[in-house]
Amino acid sequence: MRRRSERLLYAANGVGLGVADVELTGGERVERPFIRTPQAAGAVVFHDGRVLLLWRHSPITDTRGWEIPLGDVGPGEEPAEAAARHVEEQTGWRPGPLVPLIRTRPAGDVADCEHVVFAAHQATELPGGPEKGEGDEERGRAEWVPMLRVQGLIEEQAITSATTSAALLHFLADLLQARAAH
Secondary structure, X not given: OEEEEEEEEEEEOOEEEEEEEEEOOXXXXXXXXXXXXXXXXXXXXXXXXXXXXXXXXXXXXOEEEEEOOEEEOOOOOOHHHHHHHHHHHHHXXXXXXXXXXXXXXXXXXXXXXXXXXXXXXXXXXXXXXXXXXXXXXXXXXXXXXXXXXXXXXXXXXXXXXXXXHHHHHHHHHHHHHHHHHO
């Protein structure tokens, strides 16, 4: 299967919607929709058995759920810088040293978005809390959630974000592997 061409149908706010002309293995050609988005970065911030999560409302799906802090990587910005910035802006906490955790493509068959997620094992509360301004309702509220609740929150559909689920489960696996090594 190979992409022969594509055409952009719509673009706004850094996101593009298009259609690709794809040639299948047998020679048949089909049109496949796709979404182009900027790279995003976020972090799993862990301290004292708890993880820093955001309780958010998604206006598109009209659902609420827990998510890790995550947002676009700005022009000329490194993913780790963007991840730290989003943690601070969205939660009011400055993450400790960030280490790479996972790269994921949460909608790999229809979107080219890449999410780069880091881990931090400490955080410092910023004076004044999270940045206030436009989009506060969408930003949600930050809370330290017991890590042992993560699997249950996924099962209960209180965590539905593919990136958040993958990052938290990967982080949990790393914790278990580290404990088994000791």
